[in-house]
Amino acid sequence: MSSVMDGIYARARQARKTIVLPEGIDTRVVKAAVDIRSRGLATPILLAKPGEAQKFARESGVDISGIEVIDPATSPKRQQYADILYELRKKKGVTRDEAYRLAGDTLYHGVLMVKAGDADGEVSGATHSTADTVRPALQVLKTAPGVSIVSAFFIMIVPDCTYGENGLLLYADSGLVMNPNVNELAEIAVCTGRTMKTLFGVEPRVALLSFSTKGSASHPLVDKVLEATNLARSKAPDMLIDGELQADAALVPWVGEKKAPGSPVAGRANVLIFPDLQAGNIAYKLTERLAKAEAYGPILQGIAKPVNDLSRGCDSEDIVNVAAVTAAQATQTH
Secondary structure: OOHHHHHHHHHHHHHOOEEEEOOOOOHHHHHHHHHHHHOOOOEEEEEOOHHHHHHHHHHHOOOOOOOEEEOOOOOOOHHHHHHHHHHHHHHHOOOHHHHHHHHOOHHHHHHHHHHHOOOOEEEEOOOOOHHHHHHHHHHHOOEOOOOOOOEEEEEEEOOOOOHHHHOEEEEEOOOOOOOOOHHHHHHHHHHHHHHHHHHHOOOOEEEEEOOOOOOOOOOHHHHHHHHHHHHHHHHOOOOEEEEEEOHHHHHOHHHHHHHOOOOOOOOOOOEEEOOOHHHHHHHHHHHHHHOOOEEEEEEEEOEOOOEEEOOOOOOHHHHHHHHHHHHHHOOOOO
């Protein structure tokens, strides 16, 4: 594990948060819960029938005694959570009976625990799709104040690299929002900058990327990035934000000085904001493969309280890492 993730682990340990894992009938999740507890990263809660969780623990060769296991179907708080869900969703046509049924579902129960303050964050997706994970989170937790869109970023750690923050960069959006409009792109920039500060204690230097630097090309795609840059600055006047910048102008000091003299970000960016999902996704995969970078994500941001999605191909260590990030995110104030 890199020193960067060591820092995340340290922040998670200091935060002492509770993370709910709704997929307690998966061997990877059960093993991860034990590791999360043993490493002191958070207090994990598994959602499953206790007998089933024990069965998967035996299959994993781990001991889950001491880890709380909650069966949403029989939880004494199911009615309380149902009442919360009903009040949130009644204008959308959800009845009391429907709310009670949903409160017995593991994914809804998990985010309702977070909503009620019985957990600080949720990690899901080992056996569920991204849509299944995000939908209950948005319905129950909604977006953070002042934010209208949930986005996703990747933590990129490039070995033997001086760019970014000694090889640490955040890429966004590289996993969720396909074609953000001007306002959405600005919000992604500000949210990712705040995330850099929260997770790593690093002052963000946010570059909105384009195929143009400071008017070197003229096109509506360039105009979108420039407008988003100006809007992001107005949303976060104390944050270092600049655009439109080409990737080399954002990262390489001498190129930044030549193409964007006087920019507070050019040549020093540690947060890269891509104009659309195609660019962001391609960039993170190229960086991961060609530069042999560590890539952690996609990590969600913009939800009022942290909920994170896993790849269904994840292993238990991936779950542990995302849980640590989620615990660290739970210290963030919006």
